[in-house]
Every structure is written in structure tokens, then in C-alpha cells.
Amino acid sequence: MSIEKIKQALTTVKYPGFSRDIVSFGIVRSVNFENGKASVSIAISSSDASIPTAIRDSVEQALKPIAEIKDLDVSIVLTGNKKAEASTANDGIPGVKYIVAVSSGKGGVGKSTFAVNLACAFSQILEKEGKKTGIMDCDIYGPSVPLMLGISGRPYVEGDSLIPMEGHNLSVMSMGFLVDEDTPVVWRGPMVMKTIQQFSQNVKWGELELLVVDLPPGTGDAQLSLVQTIPLSGAVIVTTPQAVSTTVAKRGARMLEKTNVRILGVAENMSYLEGPDGSRQNIFGEGGGQKTADDLGTELLGQIPLDQSIREGGDAGKPIVLSDPDSTAAQSFHAIAQSLLSKIRI
Missing domain, CATH: 3.40.50.300 (P-loop containing nucleotide triphosphate hydrolases)
Structure with missing residues (x-):
């Protein structure tokens, strides 16, 4: 099975609260498939604790119908400054x-x-x-x-x-x-x-x-x-x-x-x-x-x-x-x- 088939399925997953999918949103870092196991890595910068769970559940639902996938590993990586809301300094752009x-x-x-x-x-x-x-x-x-x-x-x-x-x-x-x-x-x-x-x-x-x-x-x-x-x-x-x-x-x-x-x-x-x-x-x-x-x-x-x-x-x-x-x-x-x-x- 091609990785493109998995990516195509991921385009049906919307970022919570938006109509845009997670692939075009640019948060899907990697997709792999080997010996019946699919691995999907996603990076987000939101500090909303409900969003990683919502995305993981949606990804699992989107990939579940694909018969070739026997095992699925979805990893969510939180990036950026998690204290952005409380912090005044900004380290996003050097200087x-x-x-x-x-x-x-x-x-x-x-x-x-x-x-x-x-x-x-x-x-x-x-x-x-x-x-x-x-x-x-x-x-x-x-x-x-x-x-x-x-x-x-x-x-x-x-x-x-x-x-x-x-x-x-x-x-x-x-x-x-x-x-x-x-x-x-x-x-x-x-x-x-x-x-x-x-x-x-x-x-x-x-x-x-x-x-x-x-x-x-x-x-x-x-x-x-x-x-x-x-x-x-x-x-x-x-x-x-x-x-x-x-x-x-x-x-x-x-x-x-x-x-x-x-x-x-x-x-x-x-x-x-x-x-x-x-x-x-x-x-x-x-x-x-x-x-x-x-x-x-x-x-x-x-x-x-x-x-x-x-x-x-x-x-x-x-x-x-x-x-x-x-x-x-x-x-x-x-x-x-x-x-x-x-x-x-x-």
C-alpha cells in the first residue's frame, strides 16, 4: 500500500475548529507504512489540551477503514512556546x-x-x-x-x-x-x-x-x-x-x-x-x-x-x-x- 493513500485519507481530518485539513495545514510531519503498521507523526503548537486528543481520534477514525493497516501509531508532538499566553517575550524570530x-x-x-x-x-x-x-x-x-x-x-x-x-x-x-x-x-x-x-x-x-x-x-x-x-x-x-x-x-x-x-x-x-x-x-x-x-x-x-x-x-x-x-x-x-x-x- 502506498503512503500517498494514507496521506489522502488524512486530508479528510480537519483541524479542530477549522474547515482546513491537517495535511494542507502543514502539521503532518511524517507518514510511514511497513509490515501492516502505519505511523503518523503530527506537530502542533496549540496549548489547548483537548486538541491533540481530538486530532488523534480523528486520524484513527480516518485510517480505520483502510484494510491494509493492521496496526496504527499516531504521535502528537507539541512544538513552540507552551507558555506563550503568559509570557511577554517572544523567541519565535531571533532578535x-x-x-x-x-x-x-x-x-x-x-x-x-x-x-x-x-x-x-x-x-x-x-x-x-x-x-x-x-x-x-x-x-x-x-x-x-x-x-x-x-x-x-x-x-x-x-x-x-x-x-x-x-x-x-x-x-x-x-x-x-x-x-x-x-x-x-x-x-x-x-x-x-x-x-x-x-x-x-x-x-x-x-x-x-x-x-x-x-x-x-x-x-x-x-x-x-x-x-x-x-x-x-x-x-x-x-x-x-x-x-x-x-x-x-x-x-x-x-x-x-x-x-x-x-x-x-x-x-x-x-x-x-x-x-x-x-x-x-x-x-x-x-x-x-x-x-x-x-x-x-x-x-x-x-x-x-x-x-x-x-x-x-x-x-x-x-x-x-x-x-x-x-x-x-x-x-x-x-x-x-x-x-x-x-x-x-x-
Whole structure:
């Protein structure tokens, strides 16, 4: 009997809580078959004690109907930092102390704009301590961080590693540096997962106090690959006030919670339009960010106004945190960054 037949059967086993199977998820380390005995080795990083048992039971059920298998050995190996939830330090990427993911679940809420300005705010705060910040753009299909930071070119290769690009005192890595501007990235899941693994394992980030990770929208390959590859210090959920955004944001947060990622808080983007007289117009509704935070059992970190200058800064490669540090928006980003630092450094 071929090992491929066993692997095919394993594709029917779903990772608990997800629709994705354990083979494409990349947690099946080895499959062997000899003299009627099948051996399957699986590596997971979850600290949820119920998941290894659930996977083992499902694997046994999937392989039981195969008549050629007379004996079965399923080994589950726990990898990564089991104390990730309680620890503030992050040893997933050499030299990087803390890693904060920015997630939204839904596209169109300004998540990348938020991530770039948040990274700039972190950089300004940490620079005073003599420490460095970086940003990893994991939106493989629509990388926008290079444009928003005004950085172009190709990263240098040193041995088997890439050297991140530099801009605004940030170390930056993005798929946008590796493909031509007009070239679409037409990849299936495994290629996306491999790229994100390389961004974390084959990039010489150097000594960083904090790395911001801009996740793509959704709850698919990129998110799963990231949380399987490195233990995050936590994640920020970005939403706009309206229900169509908050509903999807909560779904994305639940996905992160299932993989034991700490939700640090919710940020409400495009929260309000401020008039010349200081009055506020709630263009996209009101209270969505607070309700999302309440439903997730976390806090509302802050509200970012709907400001034309934020968009102009992103298009020009000059984030508003740098171009207009005294603006209401820039001050909001700084307050959120300071709050997050306090949380992850506890």
C-alpha cells in the first residue's frame, strides 16, 4: 500500500475548529507504512489540551477503514512556546522581542493604514529608548505597506537570508519588494504559507524590540501559517463602526483565539468625521468598536477619525504620525501604541 493513500485519507481530518485539513495545514510531519503498521507523526503548537486528543481520534477514525493497516501509531508532538499566553517575550524570530499582529477579518477597514501608522508610533516611542521597530507585510496578494511608507527597490540577499528594507526608522519586509508593481500574485495556499514562513525564518530582522505584522483580511492560510510559525505577543483587531464590519472582525478575532493568540484590544478606524467647529459626524455609525470589544471581553484601545490627511499620507508614503504628529489622528495612534506597549510588557 502506498503512503500517498494514507496521506489522502488524512486530508479528510480537519483541524479542530477549522474547515482546513491537517495535511494542507502543514502539521503532518511524517507518514510511514511497513509490515501492516502505519505511523503518523503530527506537530502542533496549540496549548489547548483537548486538541491533540481530538486530532488523534480523528486520524484513527480516518485510517480505520483502510484494510491494509493492521496496526496504527499516531504521535502528537507539541512544538513552540507552551507558555506563550503568559509570557511577554517572544523567541519565535531571533532578535525580535515582541510581535504584535494587526487583524481585521474584513477588507476595506483601513487595516494596513492603521498598521503602518501604529508601527511609526511604536518606532517614535521606542527610538527614545534606543530600540528598533519593524513591520512585516503579510498581505501576499495585495501588499500596500511599501507604498504607504514610500519605500521601493529589492532587498539584499545575504547567504540564505533577506535583509529587510529600511524606511522611517523601520525595518520592513513585504511581498511588494519581491514582485513587480503590476504583477499579480496568483498562488494557492501552500505557497502563501511558505512565503510567510520565510518572512519570519529567512529574514535577518536584527535586534527589534517590536515587530508589527500586518495580516491580510480573512481567516485563511496566511493567518493560520503565521500563528503556527511564531508565537505572537498578541493581536489588535481593527474595525469600523458599522455592523457589517464588526461582525466579521469578531469572526477573525475568534479564529485567533482558537489558536491561543491573545487579543490585546480593538481599534475603531474611520470612527467619526470631525467638523471645523469640533463637532463629530458618525458617518459609519456609532459604538461598533466598543460593542466589538465588549463581545470579545477586551478593551477599546482608541478611535481613529476619518481624516483625509491619513489617506493622503498613505498615498504619498508619509504616514500622518510622521507628517502631522500633532493631529488628532496621530495622537490617537500614539495613545494606542503606548497602551499596547504597557500590555505586552507586563
